[in-house]
Amino acid sequence: MSASATQPGTSSPPLHRAPGSATTPPSSSSHHRHFAVLLPSLPGVNMFKLTKLERKLILKPHLLSLPLNEAVKGELEVLFVDKVIANVGLCISVYDIQSIDGGFIHANEGAPTFKVKFRVIIFLPVKGEIISARLKESNADGLRLSLGFFDDIYIPASLLLQPSESEPDSENMDQVKWSWLYDNKDKYLIDGYDEIRFEVCNVMFPVIPKEQTNPKPFAPMRITGSLAQEGLGPVSWWV
Numbered sequence: 001m002s003a004s005a006t007q008p009g010t011s012s013p014p015l016h017r018a019p020g021s022a023t024t025p026p027s028s029s030s031h032h033r034h035f036a037v038l039l040p041s042l043p044g045v046n047m048f049k050l051t052k053l054e055r056k057l058i059l060k061p062h063l064l065s066l067p068l069n070e071a072v073k074g075e076l077e078v079l080f081v082d083k084v085i086a087n088v089g090l091c092i093s094v095y096d097i098q099s100i101d102g103g104f105i106h107a108n109e110g111a112p113t114f115k116v117k118f119r120v121i122i123f124l125p126v127k128g129e130i131i132s133a134r135l136k137e138s139n140a141d142g143l144r145l146s147l148g149f150f151d152d153i154y155i156p157a158s159l160l161l162q163p164s165e166s167e168p169d170s171e172n173m174d175q176v177k178w179s180w181l182y183d184n185k186d187k188y189l190i191d192g193y194d195e196i197r198f199e200v201c202n203v204m205f206p207v208i209p210k211e212q213t214n215p216k217p218f219a220p221m222r223i224t225g226s227l228a229q230e231g232l233g234p235v236s237w238w239v
Contacts (some may be wrong), residue, residue, distance in 0.1 A: 052118070
């Protein structure tokens, strides 16, 4: 997906599909580029935040027979849900619509333009937060975890509990199995059956490459985590 990375509130918001999402990418037409973040987060909430956005939206003629609130919300869901907003996070859902103003038809457009203020639920963990996820991949570089709705969580080998060792996975030639060696003798395997508790180290929003040379899909949001302290790792280790 080609777009340029910009800060929220600029004239061209970078919205990207979350990995695995089948939704349609946002339109690149000018009326879809008016976007502003008005409220960063809801106090007291960590990885899920309520964020207020503002958008200029043209409603296509076939939507005008619907109740206005329903038509606007449907368009917002197409534009935002399962998309990553750079430096804001992954949009989980449209929470509510706070105001709809305008409705004027401008020259050469043929459909009304509305100014919409609305709130969305955003997934954006904070550094130090403890989250449980499932194993998705395990290779020589470390682990890749999934929350089901978000798959780009990486635990580098250097941030596993130490000492750890890997061995070839007999069921998957492209992967390995990691184990923690407790007291350098008892082996605790990360086998993917249990939830894995990890600590968030950082959240990155990589710049979109001009040319996609990596065969892996581009991840517009990437979480790095750690298992390098007691209590982290497969939950069965600590019960």
